[in-house]
Amino acid sequence: MASSGGGQGGGSTTTSAAAKAVPGSYGLPLVGAVRDRLDFYYFQGQDKYFESRIQRYGSTVVRINVPPGPFMARDPRVVAVLDAKSFPVLFDMDKVEKKDLFTGTYMPSTALTGGYRVCSYLDPSEPTHAKxxxxxxxxxxxxxxxxxxxxxxxxxxxxxxxxxxxAKTGKADFNTLNDATAFDFVGEAYFGVRPSATDLGTGGPNKAAKWLLWQLHPLVTLGLTPFIEEPLLHTFHLPPFLVKGDYKSLFAYFSAAAKQAIDIGEGLGLSRDEACHNLLFASTFNSYGGLKVFFPSLLGSVGGAGQKLHERLAAEIRGAVAEAGGEVTLAALEKMELAKSVVWEALRLDPPVKFQYGHAKKDLEIASHDAVFQVRKGEMLFGYQPCATKDARVFGATAGDFVPDRFLGNEGSKLLQYVYWSNGRETDSPSVHNKQCPGKNFVVLVGRLLLVELFLRYDTFTTEVGTELLGTSVNFTSVTKATSGPGSEL
Structure with a gap:
């Protein structure tokens, strides 16, 4: 999903007298980075790790180490921008370079992507990026x-x-169902061919998940002890040959199903091979991987909000569908203002991609709410998005809460510029000149479609929420079928 941000951000080539040095500490060489990594994964967790550094140094722009650190990262030392005002510098292509920074301070082997640096790792200044x-x-x-x-x-x-x-067991595991369904949906929506109906069969989601893990393992924890996870996941890259067969099977599906899209790429000057590897990555890593994370998060937030919200969503959704003659149309979806606000709020609270990075192209001044800081050319900037999108200076006392109607009305719409999940402002648009997710509008659309399917079918439902490898896990624990309206026949 968020693979590739243009927008406003602090920074200039002049140095004002008010500009301050960025506070913080990297600690002793090697030791400091390892200690910070242990805090990040085991002793504090992500949110507390960043919050504690903000408190320690009295600043939302700080110098810290970010995982994976030694020995996998090129350099774990970053300048972290951790509020809504400083964060957008990461979207400004005049000020930051994004080359090889999709996963941050390390880069997975290109053996996992057919030998190519795919679009997510390209800076807009590179000619292949635009193609x-x-x-x-x-x-x-x-x-x-x-x-x-x-x-x-x-x-x-x-x-x-x-x-x-x-009905059978009193519980339904949404994540397991979503993993299989989302993979088929992406294939059918993009290429007109469900992967499960091809030689790939029903094994596609497992192959994709394994391939994703090989790229993301330096940034995840399996819940094991540090003595096992540190050497297994966070110290050395997992060897690509162990997923070579899985990738080959995925590539075979895309090379056959995506011929028309590959034709588009060839017409733009890409080789068919490079076009196919990029389509595989964008569809599997960005789109499918994104829906694996986003849909459980959205469902968990809506399920936990309770029956009153469910009644409002059901009324809005069924009313818009009834006005469209009982059809779910794009025009009907645009009338569902509450549903759109709910989707944006879920993306604000729990963005599918939480980390963004960029190298300063020149000496910069970066403004937080409270100060202006000097950053030197070549330094790596890092943003932990939840700190920025839950900034109480922007979103008030409810910044950490799920507020379904937050983005309704004129005042609500003004807050959309602070929704950053797509590696850009929600008020910006993806283009060949920025790194904003090309599927930005697609994600908001399918988030609304999930709500439509839920509330055409159900009056209300209950869920239980937990955590899993990539984020939220959700089980349905009860469903109440719709008794009237366009969905009551389901």
């Missing part, structure tokens, strides 16, 4: 009319399974 980004934008535009029917077909079947599981 690949344009291919992805063109693909999304060409398939826009296929998204709604593909979603309804795939996720309607998912909710059939939820109904059956809840």
């Amino acid at each position: 690949v980004k344009q291919m992805l934008l063109s693909l999304l535009l060409s398939r826009k009319d296929h998204v709604v029917p593909a979603f309804r077909s795939n996720f309607g079947a998912l909710l059939d399974a939820v109904d059956a599981d809840v």
Whole structure:
């Protein structure tokens, strides 16, 4: 999803007398980075790690180490921007370079992507970036009319399974169902071919998950003791040959199913091979990986909000669908203002990609709410997005709460510029000149579609929420079928 931000941000080439040195400490060489990594994963956790550094140094712009650190990272030392005002410097392509920084201070082997540096690792200054980004934008535009029917077909079947599981056992595991369904949906929506209906079969999601782990393992924890996880996950790269067969199977599906999209890439000057590897990465890592994280988070937030919100969403969604003659249309979706606000609020609270990075292209001044700081050319800037998108100076006393109607009305719409989940402001648009996620609008659309499927079918439901490898885990614990309206026949 958020693979690739243009927008406003602090910074200039002049140094004012008011500019301060960035506070913070990297600690002793090697030892400091290892100690910080242990805090990050085991002793404090992500949120507390950053919050404690803000408190320690009295600043939301600080010098810290970020994982994975030695011996995997090129350099774990960063200048962290941890508030809503300083964070957007990471979107400004005049001020930061994004080359090889998608996963941050380390880069997975290109053996995992066919030998290519795919779009997410390219800076907009590199000619190939524009070609690949344009291919992805063109693909999304060409398939826009296929998204709604593909979603309804795939996720309607998912909710059939939820109904059956809840009736049988009193519980339905959404994450497991979503993993399989989202993979088929992405393939059908983008290319018109469900992966499970090809030689890839039902094994696609497991192969994709394994391939994703090989790239993200320096940034995850399996819940094991540090004595096992540190040498296994956070010290050395897992060897790519162990997922070579999985990747080969995925590539075979994309090379056959994505021929029209590959044609677009070839017309833009890419080789068919490079176009296919980029389509595989964007579809599997960005889109599928994003939906694996985002949908459980959205469902958990809505489920926990309770029946009053469910009644409001059901009324809005069913009313808009009824006005459209009982059809779920793009025009009907645009009328669902509360549903849009709910999706944006879920993305604000729990962005699918929490870390952003950039190298300063020149000496900069970066402004927080409280001060202006000097950053030197070449230094790595790092942003932990939840600190910025839950900034109480912007979102007030409820910054850490799920407020479904936060973005409604004129005042609510003014807050959208501080929603950064797509590696850019929600008020910006992805282009070949920035690194904002090409699927930004797609993600907001499918988030609304999930709400539509839920509230055409159910009056209300309950969930239990936990955590898993990449984020939130959710189980349905009860569902109450709709008794009237366009969804009552389901």
